[in-house]
Amino acid sequence: MEDIVAQVKSLAQGVVVATHNSILQSLRELYLSLETRQDTMQRISYADAFCVIWPQLGLSKTGVDTFTANNTTKHLSDLGVRSAVYHNIQSLAPALLELPEFLAQTKYQDITSPVHTPLQKAFNTELPGFLWAQTQPEVFRHFNQFMMAQHADMPHWLDLYPIEQRCEGVAPEQVLFVDVGGGIGHQCVALREKIPAVENKVILQDLDVVIAQAIKHEGVEAMPHDFMQAQPINGSRFYYMRNIMHDYPEEKAVIILKNLISALGPDSVILIDDMVLPGSGVHFHATQIDITMMSVLASHERTISQWYTLMEKAGLKIKQIYTYNNRYDSVLECVPTE
Template identity: 30%
Template sequence: MAAPYASAEEIDKLVENVNVASKAFKAESGRGTEDARRKLQVEATKLLYSLQEPNTEVWPRIFQVNQSAAIEVITQMGLWSKFEDGKILLLKDIISTTGADEVMIIRIFRQLVAANVLSDVPGPGYKITPLGAPYLNPDHAAFSSFVFTEILPSILSLPRNLSTRNYKAPSKDSGSPYKWANGEELWTYLGSHPERALNMVNGMRSLHTGSLETNAYPFAEELAKMDIKDGEVAIVDVAGGQGHIMAEVRRTCPEIKGKFIVQDLASTFEAVAAPPEGIEYMAYDMFTPQPVKGAHVYHYRHIFHDWSDGDCSSFLQQLVPLLKEQPGSKLLLVDLVLPNTDVSMQECVRDLSMFPIGGLERNEGQWRELLEKNRLKIKKIWRGTEPEACVECEVL
């Protein structure tokens, strides 16, 4: 569910409000100056919010702890769906529905009004804003819950855990910061707690919403060049979850022949009745030899950033021998490619969010170094409108 940008007319009105507040601030003196400054700050913030893409803002908001906690409370109460179709949710109805104390609802909702996720309306009550609209998508809410429950506690424990380890980066021997905080690795823990793993599985779909859609690589154009025939394997999506990305590629490229295979742990597939139409499931551990030979494309999306260079090398080595034997096969790695300088706040947030599980976001130099260690090189970096890029690799 993509939330729209503010319209040009809305932005014009907000600019006008900023100008009015700015003139009032200039004209004020004495005790009224601070009130005028605050009014200008509020209007300028509203203008800034209007220029943001709502789906993109879900990520950095997760890591603003008070807002993240308030969002999790509303998710737990099951209230997001009640804002559908622009409905107003009255304070008295929230209290009646949830049995919560009025003072707690006011304090929780106040956080999200200040963040422009909700707005106050007479009643008193609340209405969802364009920045709040992504939470009407259960996948966004699930991803927020996953990060709040699994990732944030590890980040909050980082100062203590790093100080006891002389600020050394996590390694395969030491385990990840998630293991430092929880006693076992995230993937092991989620494997034995499927009810919590479901938030991650569903949340991965939130990275395929609005401006986050995977359009860096032109699948239709590039796959058409490969002359894929019926019965051949067109794409193997390694660690592809429940297949939402490949289902979208299949839907938008109906003319592409061949099999679309999604590989992941068996527990990932157990949560759904059947794969999406046109998709085949295959249980697979990516640290073991790749069983599918002769595929035209091997695709990893949002996988490498979960792992250290050592771990990435381990599962690349399961594939490199096949690529050497199959010079026509492509290897596509979809993740961030950070700039060397002037890294945005969102990119920084996403990088640090990988740290608790032992991963990182890489710049182009780090990608080249990792690939060269594994006898690979960058053939091309494809970029689209989403934050991620697609690194196309070839054998050295």
């Protein structure tokens, strides 16, 4: 057995992300196939307790009264990873626990209203998920840190999207990049570092409460804006939205997109950075997020056919899709149909 473990560890060293994830998936499937009934009960029933305790411990017992740091310790020393754990336990787990009863009461209909989800029941609120989170400072702080960490050490959209080529011909006074609902600004900073020679304006937009926590960067202008309202910056070369569309059901997503369309110039494009799922065989990481979106926001991750349907409803067409990692994260380059 030790030889097998050593062989797997050796195989996993220095491989590309796709191969690394494939190895982990195979090992996970092997582990699950070997579980006894007791193993399954222990793993699932203690999952929440493990997540609550281990951010404080992250230790392995190596002997009598002897503990040592392990791989989990290393990962949990990262602020973003810890925030991800707290966010999921504090904000998402209560809603997910309500999901079975909620679906039974609604006769298993699609969840389509952001003010009628398991989250409202879990937290006794009438507010939609994002507005509720903004009333909880600790929840909101962990959420923003989690958003920064969730794509760490993974391929980035700027690794694949031909940003330099698409910047050609930008007028001297033209805004280059508007990050719509961009959180605290890590994508704006990444763009500045990718193309430092392009000095046109880069603008971060989000709600006041988020902008107050924005990263300070001399090349990024922060602007309070609600993307449910008309876009105030006209004619930017890029309007970028990362993980925005998956937060909203169809009706709301169309409104957000139409607010952007009205601001587009002749050479503007909308860049939507989100998951683009295949029609079947989706990795469990994506299905976990899909179920979460349904439970707390009445939304979902979208398949490629659902993306085309959404764009058509909004009055856009997809020029090209750039899938930049094996988690289905993709940039959809979109322009008006007219």
